[in-house]
Amino acid sequence: MHTGTRRALLLHLAVLAGLFALQFVLPDYHHRNLARILVLASYAAGYNLLLGYTGLLSLGHAMLFAAGLYGAGLAVQLLGVNAASGFAIGVLSGLALAVAVGLVALRTSGVAFMIVTLMFSQAAFLTTLYFAAFTRGDEGFVLPEASRQYQIGSFFFDLSDPGTRYNFALLLFAACLMATFVLVRSPIGRVLVAIRENEQRTTMLGYHTFRYKLLALAASGAISGAAGAAYALLFSYVGSTFASIQYSILPLLWVLLGGVGTTLGPLIGTVLMFYLVDVISGYTSAYLLLVGVALVLLVLVFPKGILGTVRAKAAPWLP
Amino acid sequence: MSFGPHLFLALLEGTVTAFVLALTALGLSLVFGVMRVVNVAHGEFFMLGAVLAWAVSSLIPASPALGFLLALIASPLAVGAVALLADRLVLRRLNYAPEATIVATIGLLYILQQLVLTFYGPYARPVTAPISFRVQFPWFGYSGYKLVVIAAAAALLAATWYLLMRTRIGLVMRATQYDRETAQAFGIPVERVYSGIFALGAMLAATAGVLIVPIQQAHYLMGLDPLLLSFITVIIGGLGSLRGTLVAAFVIGISDGVISVFFSPTLAKIIATLFVALVLVFRPSGLFGSARA
Amino acid sequence: MAAVTLLATEGLSRHFGGVKAVDGVDFALDRGEIRAIIGPNGAGKTTLVGMICGRIDPSRGRVRFEDRDITGLSAWARVQRGIAYTFQITSVFGGLTCFDNVALAAQRRVHGHRALDREVARLLGRVGLADRAGVVAGVLPYGHQRLLEIALGLALKPKLLILDEPTQGLSDAEIDHFCALIRDVAAEATVLLIEHNMAVVMELAQRITVMDNGRILAEGAPEEIRANPQVQEAYLGS
Structure with a gap:
């Protein structure tokens, strides 16, 4: 039983080490891409915590990503706080919004939960447009150069430097990956999976399932918020596109592709989809066609995704 | 213009919105009521109807009226065929499982939207209205075509109502909605009924799209607003309840017309969206349950 | 008596539409006993234990556990207080x-x-x-x-272990194993058993409650129940 845990831990550390090593060999273009992918994969990991390990399908995660994005971006832009405080504010915004939405939306389940989260997220998106005086709406705004430089003791960080940016993105992803890994192996993770499998039965084992679902949503919101905040600070752009429905659908797609309920699935799904879209957009502006086709094919013929299939066929120890 | 005529104009606009919305939302409501499928791609059927209307009517540039009439028939039929195909190839294979179906229809939304972008392009194109006279009120002139839209939509709503409530086909549909297993046991071809309902729902949306295109230009992203409004309508009216859907369409359509004349449309949308989410959470029996009653 | 009573229901009822699945049941269970509830299908056994463990809300009546009123508690809270339910x-x-x-x-x-x-x-x-x-x-x-x-x-x-038809679908050898297990468990917990297999009931139960039409028809030691003409007519005889 515990050799599986050790093997899984080694695999995770190896993946992180590999990602660290990649920065020294990748050409500039892919180096930049991978930094972005790592932030988006962190977002997907947060989404997967809810869908994969708790069984709740949200169609409104864009509002949580955007809470982090705007929380950090507006704090830096309007209040002039430094990057680290901006990040903290972003994480807290994601967390707070997730808890507030959860207290209402988690009274529903299944299809109703999907629609309620979709509606809340749409309201959040419209809110970013309504307050265009601060957010500059669709157009968005770029963070000032100075706000992305940061001094801790004698260490000086410049988040616009590609190397620094890559390693911060990797740090974020590593934290999210290991946090989900530890969580799903913990007693709490066991309860979450039990809720996914059979909520009624879980109640009859003495668990107040609402609290656990709220906890999962809160953790998912904090991670999504962290990803959003990191995106704003590392790539210096904040715009309402990131609050639109599309950014609720994308993490669903990444997680479905990589494997629902696998810790490494979100990374694999994000990498593949990012590059597929990248290649396709070289040929057509209708690259979202790919997103549609992928969604339909995944639910139709490949519901377990890549790592889910690997786990079922060859490696049952995969977390 | 003083307040009175201003309100009158808003009410007229609201009535047009309400009738078009009622057609679109009725399609969504039917599909949910009978099949228990939340069709996120419903707005794309509306858009497809409008874009095809432009394509068909541009075949006969000499006679806008004839072109439009042709579009009014051909476009919904073509959209119905697309819906049939989607049902056969995707929804039926998922056995109409609720969550998988939503994800699949999201995929369908992107597929239809992006195919239109590929073949039609990112343009907004007008279709000439089949009639061009204006009704002259004491304070302002009003497009006669918009009154035609009201009349046409009302006729279609009545026809759909008749189909569902007074014909054998409607009886079969209602029996399937009431209890799928029993209907099957009584020899009702449930799969064919589902295909038919899905196509009918799409055709209603497409017709609404055709009717609107002389007022609002055809564009590949035009399906998103009707989708959201239809969702709001169907949830407020009670999912699956046709009568509720119609009542809600008029309340929302007219108030939307009035509100958007006097207030910021974005703020109105924010409030409406939040309100709908809360209705769905706190009045679920009045929404999901009414179909069974 | 009150000191040893673990669980008691007072006038517990549940109506589904016009059907009285359980109708004003006063049921008491002593600490440490093995109790069986028997009765024909539709007698209200599963509904009764459903209300005891909180899966079903009663239409009327109260449930007391360890001298505390638990009627308003959710299922998970009852489990935390020591009522465990295994599914039929x-x-x-x-x-x-x-x-x-x-x-x-x-x-x-x-x-x-x-x-x-x-x-x-x-x-x-x-x-x-x-x-x-x-x-x-x-x-x-x-x-x-x-x-x-x-x-x-x-x-x-648990302090109270409720087993809903535990031997259904088991082989004879498995049933023997099961009976030994339950006797073993009874040293630590009170056991409430819904069971159709009369051999199991007679072997395990110290007391038997017979339900019919949502009411308690009879209650007593296995011999008394076996000898009760009313029970024979309603259930055993058929």
């Missing part, structure tokens, strides 16, 4: 291993990796599934799933 239709977590199934029930009580490992191994051993810890529950044969279900119940260390 086996509902172990089919996608999880036997270890995870039992660990789920045990981990609220036993903390720490090692201690939990030991406790789960002990519980699986007790129901005879020691070598199945790593097996996914869904692929176990039916009899073993029932045993796992009981291990889940035991893992909660």
Whole structure:
């Protein structure tokens, strides 16, 4: 039983080490891409915590990503706080919004939960447009150069430097990956999976399932918020596109592709989809066609995704 | 213009919105009521109807009226065929499982939207209205075509109502909605009924799209607003309840017309969206349950 | 009497539409006993225990457990107070291993990796599934799933263990094993059993409650019930 845990831990550390090593060999273009992918994969990991390990399908995660994005971006832009405080504010915004939405939306389940989260997220998106005086709406705004430089003791960080940016993105992803890994192996993770499998039965084992679902949503919101905040600070752009429905659908797609309920699935799904879209957009502006086709094919013929299939066929120890 | 005529104009606009919305939302409501499928791609059927209307009517540039009439028939039929195909190839294979179906229809939304972008392009194109006279009120002139839209939509709503409530086909549909297993046991071809309902729902949306295109230009992203409004309508009216859907369409359509004349449309949308989410959470029996009653 | 009463219901009723599934039942259970509820199908047995463990809300009446009114408590809170319910239709977590199934029930009580490992191994051993810890529950044969279900119940260390038709679908050998297990459990917990297999009831139960049409028809020791002409007419004789 515990050799599986050790093997899984080694695999995770190896993946992180590999990602660290990649920065020294990748050409500039892919180096930049991978930094972005790592932030988006962190977002997907947060989404997967809810869908994969708790069984709740949200169609409104864009509002949580955007809470982090705007929380950090507006704090830096309007209040002039430094990057680290901006990040903290972003994480807290994601967390707070997730808890507030959860207290209402988690009274529903299944299809109703999907629609309620979709509606809340749409309201959040419209809110970013309504307050265009601060957010500059669709157009968005770029963070000032100075706000992305940061001094801790004698260490000086410049988040616009590609190397620094890559390693911060990797740090974020590593934290999210290991946090989900530890969580799903913990007693709490066991309860979450039990809720996914059979909520009624879980109640009859003495668990107040609402609290656990709220906890999962809160953790998912904090991670999504962290990803959003990191995106704003590392790539210096904040715009309402990131609050639109599309950014609720994308993490669903990444997680479905990589494997629902696998810790490494979100990374694999994000990498593949990012590059597929990248290649396709070289040929057509209708690259979202790919997103549609992928969604339909995944639910139709490949519901377990890549790592889910690997786990079922060859490696049952995969977390 | 003083307040009175201003309100009158808003009410007229609201009535047009309400009738078009009622057609679109009725399609969504039917599909949910009978099949228990939340069709996120419903707005794309509306858009497809409008874009095809432009394509068909541009075949006969000499006679806008004839072109439009042709579009009014051909476009919904073509959209119905697309819906049939989607049902056969995707929804039926998922056995109409609720969550998988939503994800699949999201995929369908992107597929239809992006195919239109590929073949039609990112343009907004007008279709000439089949009639061009204006009704002259004491304070302002009003497009006669918009009154035609009201009349046409009302006729279609009545026809759909008749189909569902007074014909054998409607009886079969209602029996399937009431209890799928029993209907099957009584020899009702449930799969064919589902295909038919899905196509009918799409055709209603497409017709609404055709009717609107002389007022609002055809564009590949035009399906998103009707989708959201239809969702709001169907949830407020009670999912699956046709009568509720119609009542809600008029309340929302007219108030939307009035509100958007006097207030910021974005703020109105924010409030409406939040309100709908809360209705769905706190009045679920009045929404999901009414179909069974 | 009051000192030893573990559970009591007062005028407990549940109506489904016009049907009175359970109709004004006063039912009391003493600490430490093994009690069986029998009765024809539709007598209201499952509805009664459903109201006791909080799965079904009563239309009227109260439930008292350890001299506290628990009528308003949710199911999970009752489980935390010591009422465990094992399902009529086996509902172990089919996608999880036997270890995870039992660990789920045990981990609220036993903390720490090692201690939990030991406790789960002990519980699986007790129901005879020691070598199945790593097996996914869904692929176990039916009899073993029932045993796992009981291990889940035991893992909660309940004061009251409610078993809904536990021997349904078991082989004779498995039933013998099951009876030995329940006698063993009764040393620590009160057991309430809904059961159709009269051999099991007669062997295990110290007292028997007979239900019919949502009411209690008779109550007593096995011999008394066997001798009761009313019961024979309504149930045993048929």
